[in-house]
Amino acid sequence: MSDEVEPGFVRVRLDLSYDGRDFSGWARQAGGRRTVQGEIEDALRTVTRSAETYELTVAGRTDAGVHARGQVAHVDLPEALWAEHRDKLLRRLAGRLGHDVRVWRVSEAPRGFNARFSAIWRRYAYRVTDHPGGVDPLLRGHVLWHDWTLDVDAMNEAAKPLLGEHDFAAYCKRREGATTIRTLQELRWERLPSGILEATVRADAFCHNMVRSLVGALLFVGDGHRPADWPGTVLAAGVRDSAVHVVRPHGLTLEEVGYPADELLAARNLEARNRRSLPGDRTTGGDAGCC
Template sequence: MSGEDSGDRAAGPAADGGEGPAPGFVRVRLDLSYDGAGFSGWARQRARRTVQGEIEDALRTVTRSAETYELTVAGRTDAGVHARGQVAHADLPAEVWAAHRDKLLRRLAGRLPHDVRVWRAAEAPAGFNARFSAVWRRYAYRVTDHPGGVDPLLRGHVLWHDWTLDVDAMNDASARLLGEHDFAAYCKRREGATTIRTLQRLDWARGDDGVVTGTVRADAFCHNMVRSLVGALLFVGDGHRGPEWPAKVLAAGVRDSAVHVVRPHGLTLEEVGYPPDDLLAARNRQARNKRTLPGSSCC
């Protein structure tokens, strides 16, 4: 989902190919969270309310700037998806950062709407890029199969599945999807973008409250990947498909009409992982390379 913006924008473009801010700018890391229900996703769009738009507008207002300082984000969440551990960065003029750094959080809290919060704003270490320096993103998808439905206090964050779920079968199927694969069968294709990803963790656990939480961690995710995987695994959990089926869909490499993209409100970006500071720049460069699987040809 791409965003549009008609205003003047100042991203503090990097002088070193994108690894750091331009001279005279300071790269500021922002840690934030939001309830995605009221947003048309992360990315700024004309005439639509987005997380990026709200934060950029608030940042411009509280720093009394005429320009908008563009945010780079670790994970561009879709409409309706929540975040507890989102990370972004903005390159601010050094004089703007010096003038506002001590009161920036409190001023943002007073300006931002209640469904988005910035919890930390700090100068980023050398080589840091919120998107390209990340080594993994961890999401959680929450679903309940209680015959009475979802707890009203959790209805905005938990999906109701009207079939009893076998968590062991879901874990069996999930284990077969781990590793580096072309996830084209579980992604909405985008022009020029690769669908090769390394799925580092995928497992399910039922809590004492009956809510079943799926934990999904990968180096990155392509569009609709998590919600498509969840849709396939719910079919295994309720007995409509066997544990081998999601891996067969993956191997086929094409979208299967039986794989449903589940609703976004059960999905939350929980955490983004970064390497030690001395490896940030190397990871930043490495992540910009388009990947191929062994034996495949690029482009």
């Protein structure tokens, strides 16, 4: 599948962040719900005085209430429009966008770049406090309160069998025609000097509810309600387990998206679009979706 930019257009990369609490997720929705995509596309149309709305493609389609510090998107703009507005676009967007979403950088993307399919990993952080007094009021929109003392070592031990390429059907909300096979590259917990526990979760891509389900399973281990081998047993079963709790979205932040060197972008696009399966598994799906 070709990802060539149409003649007369230029692909523009946007690096952005947002506080997700007042958004109904990333993707534009019918019915007037406020979304990050809708907010930015409307602002782009307004500040460039365009009659047309130019659609954004994003690295990670975050759910309602999920935050982003290092989100990446791209948009294809007419060459004349880009030439006219490129030097003033960042400041004009800042003046138009709501206080809870910011574009930090706009740049002409290298050949072959696709914000979604060029990405080789996405890194999320989930933040939890087990302080008996609850969450610092200044952090309440970004940290989950867990009302049990958590054992970081136990959670890290339980995370080990989840690393690598697996079918994460047990931790994902299935979507028609989409694969749940992912490569989990990093999953670890640490207790920060502030006392907050931070999970770092990095994978080539994520299926729906995957991060929040993994965190929920590991919290059950950390507070002693489940043994350390339970998350791995759930994974091996390959089906959704009603005991796996999908934690609330406000503790989750997309921190960073990784891309290969410019000369490898086109090859990565093709690789990411390919359907994949595990050895001996004929079931495949075509979605390289996220979150």
